[in-house]
Amino acid sequence: MTLEERKAAARKAAFAARKAAFEARLPGQAGRLSEILAGHRGVPLSGYMAIRTEIDPLAAMAEASAYGPVGVPVIDGPGLPLSFSVWEPxxxxxxxPFGARIPSAGMAMVPEILIVPLVAFxxxxxxxxYGGGFYDRTLERLRAKRPTLAIGFAFAGQEMDDLPLEDTDQPLDLIVTEREIIEP
Known part of the structure; x- marks a missing residue:
């Protein structure tokens, strides 16, 4: 089986696991994410607007916005790194693009912390x-300029033991689920 076939199979299994976790979710799913962000108050960060069955970071983003700039990713085109636009509650x-909501004002910002959505971790x-490489390109670009913290945010049920990864895949510095904080 090729790497791409392994990735496709892993994504299929992970989407099913994420859907089950999403359907069983309880309120307060961003509580542990808020705990982590409280230790980085005022540091520019990017969250994301949850789509489909992604875990929702909105409550933690709103709390963080009281202390410093918060942005969301903007897809500028295929094969390009993400840019970021200032978001406020x-x-x-x-x-x-891809159904993700973005701020109408479009004021640019550069995050030092990225809350990263994912299919599996x-x-x-x-x-x-999702296979587009947007976060990998973005993290590589940001990390070449300064330390950048990548926090994967997911349901605990999205954990997989043997992910098919490539050399270009950027690692997560932390993983936060509704249950725990994982330090790789």
């Missing part, structure tokens, strides 16, 4: 995304 939003800091 209740700001006017518009539809962006491993305890060693591996991340399986």
């Amino acid at each position: 209740d700001c006017e939003m518009t539809d962006g 491993s305890r060693s800091g591996g991340r399986l995304g």
Whole structure:
């Protein structure tokens, strides 16, 4: 089986696990994420607007916005790193590529912390995304300029032992689930 076939099979299994976790979710799923972000108050960070069955970081993002700039990713095109637009609770939003909402104002920012959505993760800091490479390119670019903290945010049920990874896959520095904080 090729690496791409292994990734496709892993994504299929992970999407099913994420859907089950999403359907069983309880309130307060971003509580542990808020705990981590409290130790980085004022540091520019990017969250994301949850789509489909992703775990929702919105409550933690809103809390962090009281202390410093918070942004969300903007997809500028295939094969490009993400850019980031300033987000505030209740700001006017518009539809962006792939169904993710983005702020209408479009004021650019550069995060030092990224809350990263994912399809699956491993305890060693591996991340399986959607396959577009957007976060890998973005983290590589940001980390070349300064230390950048990548926090994978997922349901505990999205953990997989043996992720098919490539050399270009950027590692996560922390993984936060609704149950625990994992330091690879």
